[in-house]
Amino acid sequence: MNTSLYQALVLNEWRLRSRRVSSLVILLAVVAVSWLMVLDPSTGAAMMVTNKQRLAYDSQTLAFGTTLIASLLFGLAGFYLARGRSQEDLRCGTAGVLGATPVANAQLLGARWLGAFGFLLSLGAAVMLTIWVLQGVRGEGPLQPLPYLQMLFLGLAPGLMLCASLAVLADAWAPLMGKRGDALYWVLWIVQFAFVPAFLGEGAIRLSGWQVFDINGVSPLLVSLGQLLDVRSVQVGGGPFDPTLPVLHMPEGLWSRELVALRLGAMLLALLPLVPAVLAFHRYAPDRVKPRSAAQRGRVMQALQWLSGPLLRPFTRALGALMFAGARLPGVPGRWLADVGLVLLSQPLLALAMLGCAVAAVFVPVEVLPGVMAAALGAWGVAVADVSSRDLQSGTLALAGAAPGGALERGLRQAGAALGLGIIVAAPALLRWLVVAPLQAVACLAGLLCLSAAAALLGRLTQGPRTFLALFLFGLYLNLQNTGQAVLDMLGLSGAAQPASAAAYTVAGVLALVALQVLPRRA
Template identity: 80%
Template structure:
């Protein structure tokens, strides 16, 4: 068979992903996080700090830190950017065309993987070029391209390969095509941090063969840096330093034979998900996969609902009463309440988790309040991620436009649905924070407004939920890391929020509301 068809498939996969609005959004987010992390030393904080000493912003250090930041964000967002092709093919009607192409399953999925990996590697290259600009603006010493190229190919590429492989597997196996695949990947992404040493400050740290399973590379890179600089503690991502101490310089020689072998082994492991993908590929057979088929629910979800049935039955009855109340309320309040009820009823397990955590946040000890609220907000973010794209994905846009209020009210009412639901869930924690941590409470309200507008606008612009979901989960992870950067504490969970950051997110949220109202006016015309 001629190579022209597989080549065309690879190029087409790359183009389809690179032309999405979500690609631009994620890229801008990575650039913004990089600028936030590469702090100006004049502020008293630096990107890399070793025992209160600042590491000079040279090519070695900037390439290393930028790779760690990008591996964390792309390790999460890359999967959501690369996947979703099967649902898109089914929605647009191209599934039958692809199913009839004269290529084998392995060739079709291989082309899809190459397109996805090439797309993610293109984004990674842009990030490295952004680091070049950062070095020109805030850096020290001459620009050296080689450290950046090494970090791109050996530091970042294995994680991008894994994202592409798991994205292909999720699209090839019908049970992982929906939100269950999104949720499982987020759990996998969180589990990877078990490979990061619990503390680099206790005893000697050595590279281990087990670190080949840390495909994103955070653990082996940190351990190699600590060995290279002969230190036991390295702070990457922003931290205060003592200006009276001399500036450290990161030496060359990071890429030892052991580290290179580990990263090459991680590349091979990153390809393993392609094997079950080829074996389980549905080939768009109508008896194996359907577009958003609610009847084909995941057996694990069904088992959980059965186990939780003593709680689920009264909970769903209560939600039914909410819908009855919504039918009696006139105007916008009734329609808003109906939207809230539909969000909860359409995802009963997430709704139960949200409400359970909200109730628990009123009674748990103060030191556990942040963790419980974070769990409630994780469920909230996953529930409202598709609040503005659900009609398009389900094919019910015309039906939604026919209800009272029509299409011109739909956008801003869904924004209020997400914001109001977030406030209801966080209200018990906010009341407790009003006395002990008022700025955290204010940050949570401003962050919910900002995130609600982001969910509505990103869903409308990208026609999907995964862009918001990836950015939200990554931002929530950063909020729980106590980075000390107020701009990263979107929901006030880390206690780093400041009046400036609260005002900034509140203004950004209000701008989003105005933009949503503008879109509604455009619909009217």
């Protein structure tokens, strides 16, 4: 393949991803979170605090803090933004053409990796430019581009490279092309935070070679900052400070030889998933990308199905009865009940998880209730992520639009199905919170309304479930961090919610429902 043709292939991969509405949504979300974490010092809290002293909002501090925060969100959302190309090719009919082209597997996947990484890096650069604007608004010093560029290419880029590599692997290996790959990546993203304390140790103030495996760079960057400031801990993302203490300024010299070597090593490790991707690439062969029959599945899957059979069989029968009741119930209530049954019937394991958590919420102590609800609502969010994009993905959009109620009712009904299912799952906890912490119950209801409407709206706008899924899972992670910020307590799980934050989520949910009514008229 000549150079110009390969460049065109890479540029096409970049364009296909950059033209998605989901890219704009994620970019705005990263910018909003980054700006939100740069707290106004007049409130008594700052973005970076150590020993009750805040760090001045100069270029070094803003570049460090916002990149560390952006790496967390990009580390999750970047994978969902970069992947999905194989499914699009299969849906649009271009898979056969690509499979027959005289391009080697390594070349095709290499072009996809370059396009995905270039796309994610361009989003990171866009976020960096918005932080320059933020420094002009709230900064405390002249703009210095070099610290931002260092954090972009050495701080953020290795994590983006890993996202692109894993996205290419998920699209190249058929078993990871669907929700299974999405769920496994979410688990991987969560597991990495379990290793950060081990990398940091007990107030570690020196770098270790093991930190090369922290590809997102949280632990090596924090250790290097601790060495630079001669402190044992730094709070990033918002914390109270003592205004009577002098303001600290981050000195130069963050990027030592050891830190640069660790980040370059992390870049090399981020490329390793490309090796199994090339070896396992399905090349769009029909026998490798179509769902396998029960006889073709592995023994492990057969064993899991056999073990879960006693639970799933009566559960699916009950869901079948629910669908029958929806067919017999006239009007909007019957169609709504059918939508709820369809969400549960299409994902019985998630439905069982939600049921188990809801039952557990009746018996566990009140102090444990937020953790149980986090698991229940996490399963709920994954289940309703495709509540409105399912019609397009399964090729039944025109049929659904011709059903009673039409497209206008369908959007509201899908949001209502997600909301109704969420209320049913959260009902035991809501009843208990109404007695001991009514504000938490109100905040949870407001969050469910907002998230249900967002799932339907983002699915309609982006024609897929992954944008909502990435934002929801990241928001759920922030919700469990007990940051003390009411705006981040979207489901009332951390107890930081305030009446104003609950009202804001309610208004946002109502506006999303209005948008669902407006969009079909524009289509």
